[in-house]
Amino acid sequence: YRVKIQHKRIAIMIDLRQIAKLFLRLSVAASMLSAVADRFGIWPKDVCMWGNMNKFVAYTQSLIPYIPANAIPVLAWIATILEILLSICLLIGLKLKWSASLTGLMILTFAIAMATSMGFKAPLDYSAFTASAAAFAILSCGRGIWEVDNLFGNRYNRRDRIQMIR
Numbered sequence: 001y002r003v004k005i006q007h008k009r010i011a012i013m014i015d016l017r018q019i020a021k022l023f024l025r026l027s028v029a030a031s032m033l034s035a036v037a038d039r040f041g042i043w044p045k046d047v048c049m050w051g052n053m054n055k056f057v058a059y060t061q062s063l064i065p066y067i068p069a070n071a072i073p074v075l076a077w078i079a080t081i082l083e084i085l086l087s088i089c090l091l092i093g094l095k096l097k098w099s100a101s102l103t104g105l106m107i108l109t110f111a112i113a114m115a116t117s118m119g120f121k122a123p124l125d126y127s128a129f130t131a132s133a134a135a136f137a138i139l140s141c142g143r144g145i146w147e148v149d150n151l152f153g154n155r156y157n158r159r160d161r162i163q164m165i166r
Helices: 016-039 053-063 069-092 096-118 121-125 128-141
Strands: 002-007 010-015 163-165
Touching: 010 016, 016 053, 016 069, 016 096, 016 128, 053 069, 053 096, 069 096, 096 121, 096 128, 121 128
Parallel strands: none
Antiparallel strands: 002 010, 010 163
16 A cells, blocks of 8 residues: 655655655664663653563562573663664664664563563563564665765665655
């Protein structure tokens, strides 16, 4: 299905998969950046789950109690840095095959850790499996709009989904 957007003399045909891909990219990235903002105390206290990095480290320890305690802060910071970097990649559409795959795997890892330590209901309540699936779904949408990836590659042999009509 295609949507025709027309303004004066120029019309743009956009494949609905492109809109879905953009929405998936933005929603997964926003969710991860929201969690990071929570860890850094950016959200108001009444809506925070953690509120600071120390509470997030303690939460991480509760998810993976079988990991040595001295490794937990390192893992919590690695997860936080990955969430920031992968979110930026998703937002700008950079290396989407890698960034969407790594995002899906990272969130799936969180979901499995939640399920093993807190019970299967916890990742369902926090939609962790859904977020992981959304990250993986980005891979199935083909070329999208507003992606840095579109600026690179073989421009002569690729099939564009955005077509300019006059």
